[in-house]
Amino acid sequence: MTSILIKNGFLITMDAEDQRYYADLLIEGNNIKQIGKDISIRTDKVIDASGRLVLPGFVQSHIHLCQSLFRGQADDQNLLNWLVTITTLESHHTPETLYASARLGLAEMIKSGATGVIDMGTLHHQDSVFQAIEESGIRAQAGKAMMDLTENLPPALQETTETSVRESLDLLHRWHGKANGRIRYGFAPRWQLWNTEGLLKEIKQEADRQGAGVHGHAGEIYDEVPQMLQERGHRNLKYLEHIGVIGPNVQMAHCIWLDDSELRVLAETGTHVLHCPCCNLKLGSGIAQVPEMLARGINVALGSDGTPSNNNFDMFIEMRFASLIHKYRLGALAMPAASVLRMATSNGAKALDLGGSGFGSLEIGKKADLIILDDGGLHAAPLPDFERDDPVKRIVSAYQSDSVRTSIIDGQLVMENRKLLTMDEDVVFSEASKAWNAIANKIAAR
């Protein structure tokens, strides 16, 4: 069991009281063992965090690692054209290109402060994604995309209900609970209109039985609502309630076009909302009613979505957008910095932990998923007195991702002084470029 002592950091605990203070923090094995002044105990590793901020790591609550290679390939397109472009590209993945894609995304996210992710995979080769996740050291829920109602898509992205469920269960048995519980399976029905009711019901029962998640999209675009009403007789969340696919193990991305009755479903059932502000603007989808959701006690987490709809995996960018786009709607006092940081950290952890709270705050007994930030450099200067000038405001509105110095996930050092310890960044970069060129050449040759 390894032990790490972090000395003299300014702790932003994200606990229920939102406490912030100077202290030492002791990690033993996977957990936070002790927090206090002047802890002096012999440990395997001591990290000097003087003048630095220590906080729970970010959770990227809605991503598509399979799309990392396709960054910039569908810019300035509306969602339906975008979807055709990207699903076509996805259909060309081999296990090798998918592995390169996942590694690229994971490296970018860890360097930007993510310690956890909720990933929606593509149809095939999902073992490659799990392998990359396991090696990277990140905490993750992942699962292959399920789409058993997609006759218009490339043949490589079609599947029967039976195959979809069987392959998902095979993956679950191989990966769920692996790496000391750091990896969790999440069924990933892409969206209601591409999945049969039978599939949705079946996987929810499996998820309940196995302690797995259900991760989908809901209410992303305006046109979805009339189509849902026509085909399923209900708006998205009311439909999911109707068929029982709701609750603390269900995470729904976007949730822009919801009415009051659907907000009530979310609040009453503990179903998580995964808010992706950049993506929603980029694709012209709309702006989710996040402050209203938070006021109702709905758990809203933040995510970047895939790189072709963003184009970064960077929680600092997501926090800026989450903070500013709602002020436009509701005035300058809406979405204070503390709420935004909570969405990026503890709310994300709650979604990833399926409503549990085993991580996402700096508290004794919680799993040690945390990051250490430097002073923010010129972008955050002048240097604040942390006890006088609220550093949370600076993190949300001034820091950039290169301020993340060190990352610890499940008690393991994953990045130190901006050097990834689980991957060789140069290799990840060059293999991603090689993999993308392989796909681009394959398409050009057709």
Place this chain on the structure above:
Amino acid sequence: MTSILIKNGFLITMDAEDQRYYADLLIEGNNIKQIGKDISIRTDKVIDASGRLVLPGFVQSHIHLCQSLFRGQADDQNLLNWLVTITTLESHHTPETLYASARLGLAEMIKSGATGVIDMGTLHHQDSVFQAIEESGIRAQAGKAMMDLTENLPPALQETTETSVRESLDLLHRWHGKANGRIRYGFAPRWQLWNTEGLLKEIKQEADRQGAGVHGHAGEIYDEVPQMLQERGHRNLKYLEHIGVIGPNVQMAHCIWLDDSELRVLAETGTHVLHCPCCNLKLGSGIAQVPEMLARGINVALGSDGTPSNNNFDMFIEMRFASLIHKYRLGALAMPAASVLRMATSNGAKALDLGGSGFGSLEIGKKADLIILDDGGLHAAPLPDFERDDPVKRIVSAYQSDSVRTSIIDGQLVMENRKLLTMDEDVVFSEASKAWNAIANKIAAR
């Protein structure tokens, strides 16, 4: 006369044809002397730009260097409270704190790729700002803030019309045209409601006579419009037209609450709009009709405004917001990347150059204000083939400011491999912190 040869870069020229190609670029003295394949000529300096992008530098078209020290001091406040907080802080500046504030802002901006700025100063000690500008090597228009109708503000921020004009003219005579013409004076009447009509008319005549600029705010908040109608009988731009304060040497920040007749004034007179998307969201001011303005041929440039209303001086962040917030209103096809980059570069140059076009594109004879970007790292991976995958999309939506490697302004190397050559970054950082603490302590002691 120094000469610099930039070898093998991929040039994003931002010329009228938007040409992009691999070439060498030769700088002699202050100007771009030659562009072509395989230039081999003996120069003082050769820069290898293989695999890198070369483009005109960004122009930060609306900033307040005097506020850099106040970053994060007025978050989550509406504009009127914000204004009280910030003007109070401004009133405590000494020449030394103002110099530290300007240096902090300039260092941050140069490191983020800005080669030009349009600055609105505070009331006093503006020589400190000019001194910092001169030493930094940046191209700038600057001027002291003018506010001859401000009985509600701190006494230190009140002035008579006569004093305001006289001090402005004194500064103009000391600084206008200095540093090989790199520095230009810009009268800076803060906004119409804080300035007398007499002052506005007088400085426009002086600006015309002296080749100087006029830089103000217009239509930033909704409440401004009824007040303008009541006090001046016109909406902002119609009023400025009425009193003759319009034309290619006039730059107006924000321009959110304009009607059709005001857009016509802008288009017909060549008056520049300085769009500050982050600031406008943060203060709940609104979203300017930028795509509509561009469609009318209005010159719209981008700016960060001051750090307390942003909180960064980072054109990459501004480009992301400028790109995405209009897609929300007008759909995913609005504001393509090429338009956004043009706003950040050549449109900004046109505003700073008062309608001239002596810089802002990579063309022979233009002044050499340019930056060199690296491959964008993980945030922009996989590495694109610049001739196949449009790099402009990546610059706007994926690159971050730490990709700016090298900056040349007016033919002079100002940053190389991310090291500032005109300032010591550590000194700038620590002096900024010291200056801010001096002001904070002064206020705490009152």
